[in-house]
Every structure is written in C-alpha cells, then in structure tokens.
Amino acid sequence: xxxxxxxxxxxxxxxxxxxxxxxxxxxxxxxxxxxxxxxxxxxxxxxxxxxxxxxxxxxxxxxxxxxxxxxxxxxxxxxxxxxxxxxxxxxxxxxxxxxxxxxxxxxxxxxxxxxxxxxxxxxxxxxxxxxxxxxxxxxxxxxxxxxxxxxxxxxxxxxxxxxxxxxxxxxxxxxxxxxxxxxxxxxxxxxxxxxxxxxxxxxxxxxxxxxxxxxxxxxxxxxxxxxxxxxxxxxxxxxxxxxxxxxxxxxxxxxxxxxxxxxxxxxxxxxxxxxxxxxxxxxxxxxx
Amino acid sequence: xxxxxxxxxxxxxxxxxxxxxxxxxxxxxxxxxxxxxxxxxxxxxxxxxxxxxxxxxxxxxxxxxxxxxxxxxxxxxxxxxxxxxxxxxxxxxxxxxxxxxxxxxxxxxxxxxxxxxxxxxxxxxxxxxxxxxxxxxxxxxxxxxxxxxxxxxxxxxxxxxxxxxxxxxxxxxxxxxxxxxxxxxxxxxxxxxxxxxxxxxxxxxxxxxxxxxxxxxxxxxxxxxxxxxxxxxxxxxxxxxxxxxxxxxxxxxxxxxxxxxxxxxxxxxxxxxxxxxxxxxxxxxxxxxxxxxxxxxxxxxxxxxxxxx
Numbered sequence: 204x205x206x207x208x209x210x211x212x213x214x215x216x217x218x219x220x221x222x223x224x225x226x227x228x229x230x231x232x233x234x235x236x237x238x239x240x241x242x243x244x245x246x247x248x249x250x251x252x253x254x255x256x257x258x259x260x261x262x263x264x265x266x267x268x269x270x271x272x273x274x275x276x277x278x279x280x281x282x283x284x285x286x287x288x289x290x291x292x293x294x295x296x297x298x299x300x301x302x303x304x305x306x307x308x309x310x311x312x313x314x315x316x317x318x319x320x321x322x323x324x325x326x327x328x329x330x331x332x333x334x335x336x337x338x339x340x341x342x343x344x345x346x347x348x349x350x351x352x353x354x355x356x357x358x359x360x361x362x363x364x365x366x367x368x369x370x371x372x373x374x375x376x377x378x379x380x381x382x383x384x385x386x387x388x389x390x391x392x393x394x395x396x397x398x399x400x401x402x403x404x405x406x407x408x409x410x411x412x413x414x415x416x417x418x419x420x421x422x423x424x425x426x427x428x429x430x431x432x433x434x435x436x437x438x439x440x441x442x443x444x445x446x447x448x449x450x451x452x453x454x455x456x457x458x459x460x461x462x463x464x465x466x467x468x469x470x471x472x473x474x475x476x477x478x479x480x481x482x483x484x485x486x487x488x489x490x491x
Numbered sequence: 492x493x494x495x496x497x498x499x500x501x502x503x504x505x506x507x508x509x510x511x512x513x514x515x516x517x518x519x520x521x522x523x524x525x526x527x528x529x530x531x532x533x534x535x536x537x538x539x540x541x542x543x544x545x546x547x548x549x550x551x552x553x554x555x556x557x558x559x560x561x562x563x564x565x566x567x568x569x570x571x572x573x574x575x576x577x578x579x580x581x582x583x584x585x586x587x588x589x590x591x592x593x594x595x596x597x598x599x600x601x602x603x604x605x606x607x608x609x610x611x612x613x614x615x616x617x618x619x620x621x622x623x624x625x626x627x628x629x630x631x632x633x634x635x636x637x638x639x640x641x642x643x644x645x646x647x648x649x650x651x652x653x654x655x656x657x658x659x660x661x662x663x664x665x666x667x668x669x670x671x672x673x674x675x676x677x678x679x680x681x682x683x684x685x686x687x688x689x690x691x692x693x694x695x696x697x698x699x700x701x702x703x704x705x706x707x708x709x710x711x712x713x714x715x716x717x718x719x720x721x722x723x724x725x726x727x728x729x730x731x732x733x734x735x736x737x738x739x740x741x742x743x744x745x746x747x748x749x750x751x752x753x754x755x756x757x758x759x760x761x762x763x764x765x766x767x768x769x770x771x772x773x774x775x776x777x778x779x780x781x782x783x784x785x786x787x788x789x790x791x792x793x794x795x796x797x798x799x800x
Binding site for chain 1: 689691692694695696697698699700701705709710713714716791793794795
C-alpha cells in the first residue's frame with residue numbers, strides 16, 4: 204500500500220509544548236518540544252508510559268486542546284481551521300455512542316452536522332457499516348451490541364465524514380486480548396481500503412508494531428519524543444506477520460527504546476508503568 | 492455475528508416479558524393496597540363508628556349493626572361508608588338535576604385538566620427555557636437561580652389571589668397558578684439534565700466543529716430526556732394542584748376546584764359528595780401522570796433502563 208503514501212505531510216508539529224496549570228500548584232510540563240511530520244496515508248502510533256502526554260498530543264493535533272507553544276499544521280492549515288473544515292475523525296477508548304440513536308443513526312451523526320442531505324447520509328452510513336461488517340445491525344441500539352461491535356460502530360462513525368485524518372485514542376484498550384487482535388486486523392483492513400491517515404495512541408507494543416508504518420516512542424515527565432521507529436514489515440499484514448522474525452525484532456526495538464532511560468538501565472520502571480497503565484485501562488472497563 | 496443475532500432475540504423477548512410481569516405485579520399491588528385501605532376504613536367504623544344501616548338507606552331506617560365504641564373520627568360525617576361514597580357517584584349531583592355526580596365530576600375534571608394542561612405546557616416550556624439559558628451562562632445561573640428557588644418558598648395560597656388581581660378572574664389566572672407550580676421542577680431537573688452528557692461526546696461534537704445549536708439539539712437535549720420526564724411527572728400532578736387552587740382564588744365557576752369548594756359547604760349534610768370529588772381529583776392527577784409516563788416510555792424506548800423509571 205506504499206503507493207498511498209506520498210510526501211506531502213498531513214500533520215506538521217513544530218516545537219509544540221504543553222504545560223498545565225491547576226490552581227496555585229506548580230505547573231506541570233505535559234509535552235516538551237514535540238516536532239513530528241506525518242505523511243498522507245501513514246499509520247503512526249504514539250506509544251509511551253502513562254503520563255507521557257500521548258493522549259494530549261493527539262488532542263492537540265485534533266484542536267481539542269490548545270498547545271502552550273508551537274505550531275500545529277494539518278492539511279497545510281492551522282489545526283483550528285482543519286477542525287472547522289471537518290478534517291478529523293475521532294475514536295476514543297470508549298465507543299461514546301449516543302444511546303438514544305440506532306447504530307445507523309449514530310453513524311449518520313457527523314454527516315448531519317456536515318449538512319449532508321438525507322439520501323446521501325443513508326447511503327454513506329450503510330457503506331460504512333458494511334466496511335465494519337455490521338450492516339445487519341443498523342437498527343439495533345448500542346446497548347444491544349458487544350463492546351467490540353460498539354467500537355466498530357464508533358470507527359464507522361469516525362470514517363463516515365471522510366476525514367483526512369483519523370485520530371484514535373487507545374481505541375482497543377478496554378477490549379480483551381482476543382477481540383483486540385481481531386480489531387487490529389480489522390483496522391488494518393479498513394486503513395488499506397480507505398487510505399486514511401491514522402494517528403493511533405496505544406500502550407501495547409505488539410499492537411503498535413503490527414499496525415503502524417511508524418512508531419513514535421515517547422518518554423514521560425516531561426513528555427518527549429524519544430525515538431521514531433520505521434516499521435518495515437511487508438504488507439498486507441496478517442496473523443502470520445505476528446510470527447515473523449522481523450516482527451519480534453521490531454517489538455524488541457520498541458521495548459528497548461521505551462526502556463532507555465537515564466538511571467534505569469534495565470528499564471524495569473517503564474515496563475511496570477506500561478503494565479499498570481494497561482491494567483488500569485482494563486479495570487476502568489469503559490467498554491461494556 | 493449471526494450467533495449474536497440468534498442469541499439476542501430470546502434475550503430481548505425475556506426482557507419485555509419481565510417488564511410486562513413487573514407491570515402486572517404493580518397493578519396487583521395497587522389493587523391489594525386499595526382493598527387494604529377499605530378494610531381498615533370499614534374496620535374502624537365497625538368498631539367505633541355510627542350505627543350501621545343498609546347501604547344507601549335514609550336516616551331512620553333499621554339499624555343492622557351497633558358498634559361497641561363511639562369514636563368521633565369514625566362517624567358517618569368524618570368517615571362515610573365506602574359503599575355510600577360509591578353509591579353517591581350515581582346520584583344526581585344536586586336536587587332535581589339530571590346529571591349524576593359521576594358525570595358532573597367528569598365534566599369538571601376535564602375542565603380542570605384543560606387549565607392544568609395549559610399551565611403544564613407553558614410551565615414546562617418556561618422551565619426548559621430557563622434551564623437552557625442557565626447551562627449556557629454561569630453568570631445568569633448564579634444570579635437568577637436563587638430567585639427561582641425563592642419563588643417556590645412563597646405559599647401558592649398567598650400568591651394565587653395576587654395573580655387573580657393581576658390577570659383578572661378566569662382561566663388565564665388559573666393556568667398561571669398551574670404554570671407557577673410546574674416550571675420549577677423542570678428548571679431544576681434540566682439544569683442537571685442539559686449537563687448530563689458524556690464529556691467525551693462533547694469532544695466528539697467539537698471534533699465535528701458542531702455549532703452550539705447542533706450540540707444542543709443532538710447531544711444536550713436528547714441526553715437530558717430522562718431528567719426531563721422525571722420532572723414532567725412531578726409537574727403533571729403539581730399542575731393539577733395548581734389548577735384546583737387557582738379555580739377557587741380565580742372565582743372560576745366550573746372545574747373540580749369549584750366543585751370541591753361547593754361540596755365542602757354542604758359537607759355535614761352530604762359528606763359522601765366531597766369524598767367523591769376528592770377521589771376524582773386524585774384520579775385526575777394519576778391520569779395526567781400516566782399520560783406523561785406513557786409518552787416517556789415511547790420516547791425513551793431503546794434506551795437501557797427506560798422501562799424502570
């Protein structure tokens with residue numbers, strides 16, 4: 204699918220800082236000096252321990268959180284402009300479906316806001332539900348679906364508005380391992396079919412390697428980009444990919460990048476943090 | 492996925508059967524309670540009431556039971572026999588009238604319901620408007636909500652005559668009193684309700700660059716509906732109370748409030764008629780409540796837990 208990747212950047216971050224100030228507590232530096240370019244059609248994962256600001260970074264790209272300093276250029280324009288132009292699709296860790304709307308009407312939501320006419324809304328919604336293989340469930344209500352199915356509806360909704368860039372914030376973090384691996388294959392298939400640029404926040408190393416064209420490894424306090432790793436696994440990728448030697452090498456490379464911290468040569472602290480962050484996510488269990 | 496569909500059918504069916512079962516049990520319980528009240532009522536009269544005569548019999552007809560005690564609160568004026576109240580529904584509402592008490596009460600109740608319904612609709616819209624303003628402006632919320640609360644500490648009995656002086660006797664004043672009692676629950680509930688959305692849903696709407704109006708129509712308002720219906724159920728009964736009080740103060744010559752006042756004047760000679768009017772007023776409140784509940788069930792269908800409220 205390398206033909207889809209041309210050289211024009213969809214996202215350009217330059218010297219982005221983010222500090223939070225709460226009350227009269229000392230300010231915390233969430234992100235420091237982040238510079239990153241994401242090309243059209245790329246699949247980029249942001250990975251790092253909890254508190255590294257990866258979700259904040261995703262929200263800065265999506266103009267949901269303003270940066271304290273630095274430039275965010277999306278599709279050649281400021282992020283605020285890109286949001287006004289409806290260039291974004293968002294998928295959260297929880298599906299965030301509207302429980303008073305049927306599956307089909309949930310997928311239509313962004314189209315209604317965009318003012319797409321009724322006929323095209325229906326057509327587009329059905330097309331998206333076919334893409335995530337839920338066309339039989341269009342009249343169901345969200346609570347009638349499993350967590351994985353709800354998340355697929357959320358992906359269909361995010362793609363319905365034909366966004367230039369899809370922002371996914373630990374979308375499978377609350378799913379069990381089996382469902383998660385199935386969803387990984389699913390999202391790869393969708394990415395290959397649609398050619399959408401995807402920025403994907405995760406704390407799972409195997410997931411990041413399996414999906415991405417590039418993995419951005421971040422460190423915490425302050426959040427910085429430590430290393431950007433090109434994932435040169437052949438495409439299309441499938442379950443066999445997870446058993447190749449190159450895959451293991453890349454997983455190891457990402458793990459070592461996460462570990463490489465001053466004063467912690469074994470990297471145990473990072474491993475622990477990743478494990479804790481994963482456990483917390485599962486415990487929160489926001490996907491029903 | 493096909494297994495999921497196959498599995499869902501019976502589950503949903505079992506769910507609706509459970510709801511129907513709960514509803515049947517609810518009705519059965521209500522009937523059991525009514526029977527219990529009648530048993531206690533007549534039990535008190537059996538032990539300490541006025542000497543019993545045959546149902547509907549005139550004073551002076553033969554006595555069929557002499558209670559061993561005499562308790563003033565259980566005599567035939569304070570606590571008429573249940574069967575005599577029931578029989579009164581079929582009697583003419585005044586001497587020589589063609590209309591029975593039941594017909595008269597039904598006509599009066601419909602009249603009162605119209606006033607209450609006007610007050611209910613206006614009050615609900617006013618409450619919705621106020622809450623909408625408040626959730627969009629912290630400043631106005633802080634400035635005005637104390638007055639909204641204070642408005643409800645003023646007794647409506649004191650306020651009703653002033654409303655009548657302002658708007659003149661008639662249905663307008665009655666509806667205004669009903670409005671006054673209706674808007675408050677809606678305002679308070681909707682200040683919560685319009686903020687009850689999932690914060691990530693707001694992020695989602697913002698990522699679509701949705702306008703305030705679209706956010707209101709597609710997120711805030713639909714998310715608030717369970718709160719709205721809870722308030723509307725309170726308001727439905729409150730609007731009936733408001734209309735009953737308003738009719739008296741507003742010197743309206745029809746309606747249940749007027750009937751209650753009139754029957755009250757003749758209480759010692761015919762206590763059963765006032766009890767009939769009280770039952771009619773209670774049934775009117777319950778009927779209005781059930782109408783709102785029905786609309787709620789229809790509107791919130793498909794939401795988890797909608798059948799519980």
